[in-house]
Amino acid sequence: MKISDDARTLPARPPVSVQILDLLMGSWRAGVVSTFAELGVADAFRAGSLTPTQLAFRLGLERDISDRFCRAARAVGLIAEAPHGTLELTELGEALATESAHSMRNFARWSGSSADRATWAHLPTAVRTGRSPFAAVHGTGVWDFFDTHPDTGAVFNAAMTELSRHVIRPVVQGIDFSRYKSVTDIGGGRGALLSSVLREFPHLNGVLVDQPDVLARAPQVLQDAGVAERVTLAPGSFFDELPSGSDIFLISNVLHDWDDSRTRAILRNIATAMRPGDDLAVIEAVVGVDAQFDEAIGLMDMDMLVLCDGKQRSLEDFRVLLAELGIEVTGLSRAGLQSIVHGTKRP
Numbered sequence: 001m002k003i004s005d006d007a008r009t010l011p012a013r014p015p016v017s018v019q020i021l022d023l024l025m026g027s028w029r030a031g032v033v034s035t036f037a038e039l040g041v042a043d044a045f046r047a048g049s050l051t052p053t054q055l056a057f058r059l060g061l062e063r064d065i066s067d068r069f070c071r072a073a074r075a076v077g078l079i080a081e082a083p084h085g086t087l088e089l090t091e092l093g094e095a096l097a098t099e100s101a102h103s104m105r106n107f108a109r110w111s112g113s114s115a116d117r118a119t120w121a122h123l124p125t126a127v128r129t130g131r132s133p134f135a136a137v138h139g140t141g142v143w144d145f146f147d148t149h150p151d152t153g154a155v156f157n158a159a160m161t162e163l164s165r166h167v168i169r170p171v172v173q174g175i176d177f178s179r180y181k182s183v184t185d186i187g188g189g190r191g192a193l194l195s196s197v198l199r200e201f202p203h204l205n206g207v208l209v210d211q212p213d214v215l216a217r218a219p220q221v222l223q224d225a226g227v228a229e230r231v232t233l234a235p236g237s238f239f240d241e242l243p244s245g246s247d248i249f250l251i252s253n254v255l256h257d258w259d260d261s262r263t264r265a266i267l268r269n270i271a272t273a274m275r276p277g278d279d280l281a282v283i284e285a286v287v288g289v290d291a292q293f294d295e296a297i298g299l300m301d302m303d304m305l306v307l308c309d310g311k312q313r314s315l316e317d318f319r320v321l322l323a324e325l326g327i328e329v330t331g332l333s334r335a336g337l338q339s340i341v342h343g344t345k346r347p
């Protein structure tokens with residue numbers, strides 16, 4: 001059969017029905033990426049190129065399904081043809097290997113987890129009600145869910161560490177830490193951001209606040225960065241009293257997890273811990289700062305809604321929330337998709 005590829009017969013843009021189909025296939029594409037990560041396909045390829053049959057052997061798959069999955073993964077751009085009928089990782093596929101410096105494997109695993117996917121299936125309910133369906137779907141809110149499902153919790157925390165790599169450099173460069181003696185990172189996870197700040201500024205001490213089970217994994221991160229002796233771990237909740245004494249407080253990608261009333265409660269506890277003149281840096285993807293990120297931030301906003309009743313906020317939202325607590329917004333600096341909202345507690 002002759003297949004014509006005469007470009008003159010192709011319309012300039014696909015029909016709208018095909019464009020809609022392509023949008024909807026986004027979730028199938030994501031499914032292939034997450035499965036690639038979950039099965040450890042990139043790790044299997046790291047030693048060199050493989051045929052689908054060799055991959056099947058390594059991963060304990062049926063040959064036929066390995067063939068079909070490789071075809072899909074190739075179409076999505078994770079692997080590419082190599083000599084002698086083999087396949088090899090592309091740069092994208094490489095980023096799903098556990099040991100890659102750019103690894104997004106855990107974020108891909110979290111995105112494909114039933115905890116995340118089953119919740120997204122209820123986005124219509126979330127949009128109708130304005131509330132997260134997570135507890136109705138899984139029996140508890142997302143943070144308690146991680147306590148009772150530690151394996152998923154570990155993947156989520158590792159995913160957050162992977163994401164935080166994207167903000168670390170711009171944050172370290174976007175704040176003049178030489179002016180401070182001590183920095184507190186609220187909800188700082190395992191300490192990836194704090195470690196980088198302290199490594200760059202050897203005169204600084206740090207305080208890391210997070211839930212006890214998350215902080216239990218922090219010492220390794222801090223030791224690997226060579227900053228452990230300058231960090232005080234403060235296990236606890238940001239809904240309770242917070243340690244004071246630092247002259248700058250960071251809160252990175254935390255407030256978007258919470259609705260306005262819970263966000264006010266967290267910010268009130270931070271404001272109470274701050275002395276007049278102390279600084280606050282809120283690191284978040286801020287709505288309306290740069291049109292090139294409108295889609296990413298709009299989707300992230302829906303993710304926050306379905307998972308945890310959270311939301312992405314605008315600079316004006318932060319200005320209002322912080323002004324209520326005597327914190328003046330003094331500026332905004334860009335950190336790629338994220339922004340840094342700078343504030344100072346008024347005397």
Ligand SMILES: C[S@@+](CC[C@H](N)C(=O)[O-])C[C@H]1O[C@@H](n2cnc3c(N)ncnc32)[C@H](O)[C@@H]1O
Nearest residue numbers: 160164187188189210211214236237238252253
């Ligand atoms: C989305 S992660 C952000 C982590 C890190 N700041 C970053 O930028 O990658 C949210 C963090 O808030 C922490 N968290 C959730 N509830 C908390 C609470 N009640 N008190 C302290 N930390 C909490 C989580 O354990 C998690 O580390």
